[in-house]
Amino acid sequence: MAAHLKPLTLHAHETGPNPVKVAMALEALHVPFKVKQWEFSDDPEKGLKGAKFLKINENGRVPAIEDPNTGVVAWESGACMNYIRRVYDKGNTIGPSGDSAQDLVDFEKWEYFLLSTLGPMMGQTNWFRHFSPQKNEDALQRYTAQSYRCFDVLEGQLKKTGGESVLPSRVTAVDYHFEAWVRMYEFAGISLEKYPLIWKWLQLMGTREEVREAYLKVQGKK
């Protein structure tokens, strides 16, 4: 596939969890891409809230992708992932592992759970723990408790699947969505002591080539 493709541009920030998920999917599918780093600022040329980037994503957040092969521009990590799967995963290596109505719903429900719940709860935990200019202990407690609740749900799911992937049978794009957020557990002040299956799954994910390559590229180390 790679031979005839022009590299996609992945717009990213080296520390954020959302762009690296998309890099994992591109790596898994051997789709060539280059990373364009942005700052968390409103600098007109370099910032996510600056005029140049807002032309790509009016929501001023990463990831966004530009695909010169199709002319498509996407943002929101879920939309980026699903675009990549539709266009570059014709053999369905990272999509739902079965094609029954239940298989498709299972894929989407875990994807949406991450996008709408675990990711945002962890994001708010990080905000109130590290960045909020005003201390707000109540908000920090609330979002930390919600993050733990999500980890409970994930631990239960890994117990059902045997623990090597969020969905039964193999690693999918759903694992990439979760990987980047769960890996931030220490930064968010979350303990994995009560989550042996999450711990084991995270170690396994960390040994995968597409995951390692994605981090190296998004962090500008490769």
Ligand SMILES: N[C@@H](CCC(=O)N[C@@H](CS)C(=O)NCC(=O)O)C(=O)O
């Ligand atoms: N729902 C969005 C969230 C994107 C997001 O919040 N990205 C972070 C980096 S991981 C960001 O751009 N933050 C910049 C900001 O908050 O100004 C997605 O899944 O893509």
